[in-house]
Amino acid sequence: MTTVRLDDLIKSAGSRAGNRLAPVYSVTKHRGFVRSDEYFTKQVHSKDLSTYKLVEQGDFAYATIHLDEGSIGRATERSLISPMYTVFSIDEQRVDPEYLYRFLKSPTALAQYATMGNGTAERRKSISLATLGRMSFALPPLPEQRRIAAILDEADALRGRQARSVKVHDEAADAVYRELFAKREGRVLPLSEIADVSSGITKGRKTNGAAMREVPFMAVVNVQDKRIDLTNVKRIEATATEIERYRLRAGDLLLTEGGDPDKLGRGVLWNDELPESIHQNHIFRVRLKSGDVDPLYLNWHVGSEYGKAYFLRMAKQTTGIASINSTQLKAFPAVVPSRVKQNRFVESVRRIEASKRTAERVLRELDALFASLQHRAFRGEL
Structure with a gap:
């Protein structure tokens, strides 16, 4: 396994949109690239998109002033993003996109971002592509990169399914409330x-x-x-x-x-x-x-x-x-409402909450496992 600098694998990308049209995206902390009209309840982007950046499918982009929070993602289609984002493409002959994405979202990388920013305000420290490029990390052969990325993908998918299970418990409690008190009697x-x-x-x-x-x-x-x-x-x-x-x-x-x-x-x-x-x-x-x-x-x-x-x-x-x-x-x-009806609701919610606590404990264990896998993956121990 060799250690490389990121700037050996990436180059600046993203051109000025001008009159070229494409869906508008944002880059978020938890979900990476998301369509703006699906993620936000109201339009948050500028009406004039000519100054936006045109990003090609597969390009990476990050929030220049919020990278330390993990706001980075990879474009799933040709899209427009705010000029506040920094865009780069990668050499896929040397680095697997999923492997690189997993590294750039890992606690190891997040810890490094915190030391890179330039600026005086705590939440306004920008990280240029040149600064980011000086980051070094372990780069195994491509087949090994793909194997590691697949392991992390599966572990992350397990976390996602368990997180949805936790959310289902909240929805169940809300459903009990609506069922019992829809008529608002009392x-x-x-x-x-x-x-x-x-x-x-x-x-x-x-x-x-x-x-x-x-x-x-x-x-x-x-x-x-x-x-x-x-x-x-x-x-x-x-x-x-x-x-x-x-x-x-x-x-x-x-x-x-x-x-x-x-x-x-x-x-x-x-x-x-x-x-x-x-x-x-x-x-x-x-x-x-x-x-x-x-x-x-x-x-x-x-x-x-x-x-x-x-x-x-x-x-x-x-x-x-x-x-x-x-x-x-x-x-x-x-x-x-009557105390009898309230008691029925409380008993149901208590049962749901007990089950939810178990689901949350499992989620915490999966989170810990995922963090351990990330740590080992980028130290060459996975």
């Missing part, structure tokens, strides 16, 4: 009658010199749709009184106040994922007053089409940003 009460609604702690507030200590706090990034994301948990200094006031308890429903319109109604139940935590002022905490409403039902109800329609109708919207206030949330017309 009492309709303002949310304030069945729950206490409160905002969280504010950064930069005055504490008048009171003694403080650091505690974790939940921010918008942590509150995903029916899922707590603890990847990045920030901490804040708070007084003992503030900690007691904003402390989260098991069963609290956390809701984002907004941002992008799709964040309206986005919420998750807190299940004591951390020994201690409070919440940010951009997060509403909904704490039920009695056992008439199950918090799991409320989580799905608020995030349902019914809930989202209410929040979109009531939200203040400016240039793509939508938000609701505490008054609007308290006025949310919650439908309270």
Whole structure:
């Protein structure tokens, strides 16, 4: 096995489109080349495509300022892409396209991209083709490259199938909710009658010199749709009184106040994922007053089409940003079905969630296996 520099295998490609027409594509982090009109819900490309780049089938392209995130792909057909992308072709007599693609998407390559960028802003560091070309990597004979690429393709396909299995569980829970509560039968009460609604702690507030200590706090990034994301948990200094006031308890429903319109109604139940935590002022905490409403039902109800329609109708919207206030949330017309019906829903969802946890564990194992295979593949150990 030999070690080569990338610039021995590639050359600049992509010409100015001018009046030549072709489908418009974007290059994404997870899916590589995607048709713009299929990937985005609205047109994001320029009306004037004359300055775009014409890319031939098989050419590679990457986001010049986002390569460190893995935004690279290979064109599946002749296409137009933004001039913000860098395009290159490869010498297929020496390197297999799939092998090279797998390497350029590997953790080994991603780690190198992080050291290559030029620029001052953290997320605006561009990587020129000349800079990328200085990267070195192991290049076995073509038959070996194809064998390695095939192994990685199969492992990645397994991950994809398992990821779809995880998604099916979410769809199943949504289907149970729609089946049981399609008619929205039950009492309709303002949310304030069945729950206490409160905002969280504010950064930069005055504490008048009171003694403080650091505690974790939940921010918008942590509150995903029916899922707590603890990847990045920030901490804040708070007084003992503030900690007691904003402390989260098991069963609290956390809701984002907004941002992008799709964040309206986005919420998750807190299940004591951390020994201690409070919440940010951009997060509403909904704490039920009695056992008439199950918090799991409320989580799905608020995030349902019914809930989202209410929040979109009531939200203040400016240039793509939508938000609701505490008054609007308290006025949310919650439908309270019978406890028997709620219990049926909760039991079904609990079974689905248990199965989902198993599917997620398998997916994590497949992710770890794939990462190991990538590491070994490009060290000549596969």
